[in-house]
Amino acid sequence: MTAWTVASETGALTDVLVCPPDHYRWIPTNTIVKRTLAEAQQPAPLALAAQHAELVHALRQGGATVHVLPPEPHLPYMAYTRDSAFVTPWGPVLAQLERPQRRGEYAAVIDFHQGRFWRKSSAGTLEGGDVHILKPGVAVIGASGGRTDLAGAEQLAGWLRAEGWEARIEVFDEHFLHLDVLFCMAAPGLAVACTDVLDPAFLAWLAGHGIRCIPVPYRDAMALGCNILALGGGRVVSARGSAALNAALRAEGLAVLDPELSLFTAGGGGPHCLTCPLRREGT
């Protein structure tokens, strides 16, 4: 049996998986990074390492043990550990990445988990950035077709429903890459969400589950403003660039740890994408 279990996005984070950005570079895989590539030179390795170290420091400060996936030279986006596998209350699920440039990431996560997965995605495509366990018993799976597709989302939803869970599949435009570009949990009953873009029916469903949303405007969401990581215990990691959101989170009484992550958000991923929670305590 695996030691890794995560029952919600908001329990106290005790263990998390990251991957150092030794081989990170921007490649044109999503709308956000395409915009970056049109305007900027590739980021300097030392600057990437410094920003990633700020993230790791915040995770440790939040009380988590940080586990490290060894980076591989031919996989520039391994730093976004959220997507290749994710953890459920029954153990890790091996995802099925859509982009050819990222598919090889499966190898290192299989090694890390020593092949001990609860389930392995085998229908369509499924990426961890589209999966949110809102609270025990309730999950939402984003399906844009660009990354996670309906077949991949339905397969995961079926596994969760077989355990008696409610699993909602939320369809959205592939322009937004992953659902965690538009929505993340901050604390029990509190999310951050790009309410301009998300379907009102989804927002109503969240409200019906007792989840209130701090609104994030479209422009900020495309700068990864919604892409936060709840640490539990009233703490969150949110990129320093998300100044307005961070003020709103603090006004809610949350402690915000705000590493500088501009080089990673320019590639289409913030604190949520750069971390794969392995174990959380409580909900």
Ligand SMILES: NC(=O)NCCC[C@H](N)C(=O)O
């Ligand atoms: N969960 C996420 O939104 N992950 C970010 C992935 C960004 C990466 N540049 C990609 O295009 O796959």
